[in-house]
Amino acid sequence: TGNLKIDKDGVLEISGVKSAHLANEYGTPLLVLDEIKIRENIKRLKNAFDSADYTNYEIAYASKAFLNTELCRILQSETVSLDVVSGGELYIAFHSSFPANKIFFNGNSKTNEELVMALENDAGHIIVDNEDEFRNIEKISKRLRKKAKIYFRVIPNISPDTHKYISTGQKNSKFGIPFDDMLELIKSIKNSENLEMKGIHAHIGSQINEPEPYVELVKTFFDLLNKIRGETGVVLPEIDIGGGFGVAHSTFEKSIDIQNAIKRVIQEVRFLSNKFHYPSPKIIVEPGRYIISNAGTTLYTVGTIKKTENKKYIVVDGGMADNIRPALYGAKYEAFIANRPKDKTNLEKVTIAGRACESGDILIEETCLPEIKPGDLLAIPSTGDYTYSMSSNYNGFLKPAIVLVNNGKHKLITRREIYDDLIEKDIENSEWR
Numbered sequence: 001t002g003n004l005k006i007d008k009d010g011v012l013e014i015s016g017v018k019s020a021h022l023a024n025e026y027g028t029p030l031l032v033l034d035e036i037k038i039r040e041n042i043k044r045l046k047n048a049f050d051s052a053d054y055t056n057y058e059i060a061y062a063s064k065a066f067l068n069t070e071l072c073r074i075l076q077s078e079t080v081s082l083d084v085v086s087g088g089e090l091y092i093a094f095h096s097s098f099p100a101n102k103i104f105f106n107g108n109s110k111t112n113e114e115l116v117m118a119l120e121n122d123a124g125h126i127i128v129d130n131e132d133e134f135r136n137i138e139k140i141s142k143r144l145r146k147k148a149k150i151y152f153r154v155i156p157n158i159s160p161d162t163h164k165y166i167s168t169g170q171k172n173s174k175f176g177i178p179f180d181d182m183l184e185l186i187k188s189i190k191n192s193e194n195l196e197m198k199g200i201h202a203h204i205g206s207q208i209n210e211p212e213p214y215v216e217l218v219k220t221f222f223d224l225l226n227k228i229r230g231e232t233g234v235v236l237p238e239i240d241i242g243g244g245f246g247v248a249h250s251t252f253e254k255s256i257d258i259q260n261a262i263k264r265v266i267q268e269v270r271f272l273s274n275k276f277h278y279p280s281p282k283i284i285v286e287p288g289r290y291i292i293s294n295a296g297t298t299l300y301t302v303g304t305i306k307k308t309e310n311k312k313y314i315v316v317d318g319g320m321a322d323n324i325r326p327a328l329y330g331a332k333y334e335a336f337i338a339n340r341p342k343d344k345t346n347l348e349k350v351t352i353a354g355r356a357c358e359s360g361d362i363l364i365e366e367t368c369l370p371e372i373k374p375g376d377l378l379a380i381p382s383t384g385d386y387t388y389s390m391s392s393n394y395n396g397f398l399k400p401a402i403v404l405v406n407n408g409k410h411k412l413i414t415r416r417e418i419y420d421d422l423i424e425k426d427i428e429n430s431e432w433r
């Protein structure tokens with residue numbers, strides 16, 4: 001858990017800031033993002049390419065894992081690109097003056113409005129999911145006199161049965177375009193003034209910890225690139241292998257060895273480029289959780305403590321509204337006491353529950369903690385990914401504040417919601433029509 005340290009008084013610090021201090025300043029639940037971790041994760045990814053001496057690559061952070069204005073700025077300063085999937089994510093990017101030519105627009109059913117928004121603002125890398133969408137992009141870019149850079153999302157048929165991944169790349173997936181349809185489209189736009197064909201894209205799934213599925217994907221890609229070249233004469237210069245690099249959400253889990261995974265991908269790319277006399281493609285990756293997961297720690301204050309016949313519940317002031325992953329995917333986390341030294345002798349088995357009116361709102365099913373009292377502060381690390389971005393106002397809970405920490409300093413980057421946020425969109429005395 002890297003950035004979390006126990007200081008000389010035995011109290012939990014995040015990047016040099018006492019967690020109790022953060023809780024006092026900003027309240028709880030609080031999402032604490034560590035800027036140094038974010039930059040380290042990016043650096044590790046870049047190093048993986050650099051140490052294999054492959055300069056033709058681009059990292060497009062998958063916004064869906066988490067996005068706000070400040071993160072856009074950090075990514076921009078690291079010259080990382082952005083993968084967005086909606087007008088909403090586009091809006092955050094534009095609002096943060098994120099360079100439009102570094103935005104990749106994914107999604108399996110982009111609306112015309114969203115496509116206009118992207119193209120008008122020159123967010124021109126569009127990953128085409130299907131034929132209808134392709135036609136729309138063609139029409140819109142013609143009307144706006146823009147040139148869209150097109151990638152085709154292919155269906156790689158990498159089976160989720162052989163690899164137990166959260167899979168999106170299998171047959172009958174709702175994502176992607178069948179190969180024959182893609183060939184027809186490529187033939188039809190060979191000389192288009194408004195579309196520039198850049199490459200093929202696939203995302204095989206999430207929490208992938210081994211290099212093999214990515215190597216498989218590269219093989220599939222070259223097979224397709226070769227066929228495309230053979231049948232249409234078009235040489236596509238880029239491949240986008242998607243995201244999904246696995247992270248550990250607790251000390252019981254493993255994360256991917258990114259250095260090795262990227263090395264293996266590059267080896268395969270080099271080998272197949274040589275074999276087929278195909279120009280070395282640009283490699284695009286779309287990691288989400290790999291960049292943000294371990295940069296996030298959630299701080300909760302303990303409320304009710306309850307003993308049942310066989311269980312002891314520690315109820316915190318958040319839960320599934322700010323982190324739905326345990327309830328939705330059975331995701332496993334670990335909690336640490338954060339406001340006082342850990343008593344290593346008096347550990348007891350407890351269940352950390354949220355305060356939503358749902359039995360399923362359990363953050364951690366069973367964990368060992370020293371005796372906890374109401375008012376204590378708990379920290380759950382590795383909660384940067386798919387927590388805030390999937391949060392809701394269920395039960396009228398307010399979304400947490402987000403604070404950025406960096407080596408002893410801290411600043412608020414997203415304010416906590418207030419009750420007025422809950423009624424702001426409601427219209428009183430609306431007229432019947």
Ligand code: LLP
Nearest residue numbers: 062203206207243244245286287288289386
């Ligand atoms: N690219 C595409 C096209 C994707 O669909 C995704 C994730 C990513 C990149 C980034 O994947 P990552 O590197 O973050 O694993 N809510 C779920 C995860 C859903 C991921 C969907 N697509 C969770 O909390 O585990």
